[in-house]
Amino acid sequence: MEIMTKLTTAAERLFDRHGYMATGMDRLTEAAGMSSRTLYKHAGSKAQLMARVLSERDRRFMARLDVQTVDGLFAALEDWVRVEGTRGCLFLRSRAETGGDTPEIAEAVAAHKTAFHHRIEQVVAADLGRDDPVLAEQVLVLLEGATHAAVYRGGDAVSAARAAAAILIERVQS
């Protein structure tokens, strides 16, 4: 397995489960199975590593959101939380942990959230046959809410969000 893949995978797991700040580099080198010399040669710094983790996660998450309907978005989120678990949004969390003061991280988060918003607008437009920025904002809120409510309410939160979105969609389609 490639060194960079091993490293990014281990980093994502630890940062997600224990937090960015709370994860020390010693713990990371051990989990990734490499020396700190190699880690720094490839990753540059802890913040750059986190930025890499985030852009990799963005790629993986956005690939799942390649759907045609709003309901597909919630189905994708259900799959995501089933596979990846419910620990909230790693993007918002990492930005909050660093107070937005780490440029690499703040930029990766901003890029993801912009892409996320645009994708939702696209899917809403495809589902409705026309743009509806307000409905898109509501769908975004429901997805974000499901992600964070699932932390303490479990999968019910995602189901509830999905049902709510179906009602909002049906209402503007007829």
Next chain:
Amino acid sequence: MEIMTKLTTAAERLFDRHGYMATGMDRLTEAAGMSSRTLYKHAGSKAQLMARVLSERDRRFMARLDVQTVDGLFAALEDWVRVEGTRGCLFLRSRAETGGDTPEIAEAVAAHKTAFHHRIEQVVAADLGRDDPVLAEQVLVLLEGATHAAVYRGGDAVSAARAAAAILIERVQS
């Protein structure tokens, strides 16, 4: 001003703006305007201080949610984000930062989220004249979503959530 009040106020501000882990005790003693000896005499430890911050915030936030209608919940959230800003939910963030491994913090978060959920169920029941756990879950998701989407979408997220909730309510009332 009381020492404990000064301390909790300064701590909440710093933990919220820069993160729990990223805020050092030196920065805290300076912001609170007291020696570290006094701080530790009153607060016990950093984790206990955070737990105090959270239960104080719970008191303040839940007081705002003392409303009779679902729309009142969203109006209260609008007020909250106007006054306190949009940095996401400090409860979920502090739990995520510590990976749930700090008992005082994990307990304060669990207590708040349980109270939050129950309050929503109460308000939904009062508004509808009957219990509706599913609608309550949807309202919870919308509130949580508005809180977190507002971080990058601003006040529009809260307005969108409020409008969505109104639709869901109207639908089951008629």
Next chain:
DNA sequence: ATTAATGTAAAACGTTCGTTTTACTTTTCA
């Protein structure tokens, strides 16, 4: 007036942080 309590300022505690360096061993490939 004196004692006990409570505060400050600041040094020090041992630990851990992110990162770099030293010394050495493997791998790669012209």
Next chain:
DNA sequence: TGAAAAGTAAAACGAACGTTTTACATTAAT
């Protein structure tokens, strides 16, 4: 075959961490 590249293990870097302690000043009540 042999030099360059890239890895490991482990020590060391200075800085910062949360917390405690030392030495002293101020307050409050007997």
